[in-house]
Amino acid sequence: MSAPVYNFAYLDEQTKRMIRRAILKAIAIPGYQVPFASREMPMPYGWGTGGVQVTASILGPDDTLKVIDQGSDDTTNAVSIRKFFVKTAGVETTTRTEDATVIQTRHRIPETALTENQVLVYQVPIPEPLRFLEPRETETRRMHALSEYGLMHVKLYEDIARHGHIATTYAYPVEVGGRYVMDPSPIPKFDNPKLSDSAALQLFGAGREKRIYAIPPYTKVKSLDFEDHPFEPYRHDAACELCGATHSYLDEVITDDKGGRMFVCSDTDFCEQRRAEGHAHVPDQNEAVHG
């Protein structure tokens, strides 16, 4: 038994080449799911193996990596993935959005606008936006090939008929570049507008499902909707109780067992920077007591 020796960023160069080919194809056909020979990774499927493989394939020694989960750099899985790349690639890491060249994310897009020098890598659990309408891959691939997206519109319509609203609140389907309907991964629909016309390259990796797809920079991404029911991002009607932000996505935190709760920024780096700049919550007379 010989002790294993691992390559830079874990994956062997042959595998990286294979993944890079898939990425290039994905960029060439925005929103199209490119099958790739996903590898077993040393973290479980469903915990970011697709994102990790994409990151491992694009990472160079000069890159600075940021990893977030639920908008936070400090959640356990983000810590684990960041440590993985520190260990296997020895790259610099950061929690500051603007300092990162590669940002791997689960479930959020950072509040700070991204630039042309950045790549945002999403972890994707179920890449197929039509999956819960049609479980068969053979069928859904045909539907994409024919741009047969009526089923999705019927689903959204039925939501409105039943609830008065579209009941999809995250992983809200989008149309990319006027062609493919795409699952933006389970980001809240609050983040959907940031997908469009982004300066940064956005890559999506689904390890278990063996798919990679992409939104090239400055690509139009439209959240599906109807003329009489236009798309509406959702946000709790409150200000962050740490930095006072009124335009960021908020996490609700339960503070006691008597129904007390507070709202704080989901993007921890954004919130910390605002506080460092002197922003703070201004208590409103009317909202002093919650719950």
Add this chain to the structure above:
Amino acid sequence: MYVAVKGGERAIDNAHKLLADARRGDRAVPEISLDQIDNQLALAVDRVMSEGSLYDRELAALAIKQARGDLIEAIFLLRAYRTTLPRFGASEPLETGSMDIRRRVSATFKDLPGGQVLGPTFDYTHRLLDHALADGGEIEEPATASADGARFRSVAELLADDGLIEGDEAPAGEVGDLTREPLSFPAGRDLRLQNLARGDEGFLLALGYSTQRGFGRTHPFAGEIRYGSVDVEFFAEDAGFTVPLGTIFMTECQMVNQFAGSATRAPCFTRGYGLVFGQSERKAMAMALVDRSLRARELGEETGSPAQDEEFVLSHSDNVQATGFVEHLKLPHYVDFQSELGLLRKLQAEFHAANPQIDTPKDSAMQDAAE
């Protein structure tokens, strides 16, 4: 005042230290060695090698030790190592007909050339807890017979001599590898068999069982099950000849199933095939049942049962994928949950605005408490 939680990193480190401590357990108890696992938990090692797709007893034993006996975790460890290994090529097809037999039984013929060889088996043991085993002790030397060098022809081969069973010609073209090319549907039988060989024993067992209970019946007979060692050979292109790589132990199951025929072909038995590393008859048999079920379309049979549904079976057989995705629900989902919560509150508010006569949940909860 709530402060955004920090210290995830230290918490993880501490959790892993605790894991290492729990893995070792009571320090007064001697630590288990890889040799002990390899020898005395040999079937666990077999399963981990089989579903881990890597034939290396020592690494499999290490994985079992590291996983504290959680075999799916051990399979995962082995897979994550296997995937980093460079690939030189594929071996020559294994000649299981020339297997050095440890065990070979057929349920279709009372006797056959080579005979029934029971070998080491749980079959026919009475499942009574053996307290003598708890204390250890001397084990009798087993009775052995010298191998007479006979080639045990397989039951399928014997049936094929008389044209009673379909042939098993080598597939045209190169054999696929789903670890290098993503699986697409419909999948060829080569890829289906590879998927099943790596698939979870329990999942295949349940699917195979379901076919016996009428969900896609195939009328199977265990034509033959054999366990023993086979040589692995590799054609070295540089040298221009075949070189032996070593010997591995395998279990093979040839299931003989109900016949199929057509206007142009006389009816004959069909095959289901199972092949796994080490000794695992349960897995090999279940695999053979499911393999045969997945051929329903090819053989023009009615389809619709779970075990006949290629996408369903092949997409859910892998326990490393399955355990990862099921357990990923442990990861934080508060961002998505908040979105759902927001919508739900809105819908509730609209409901109560439209139905003022119905109590709000808070009121009715208080009522429940009062009752």
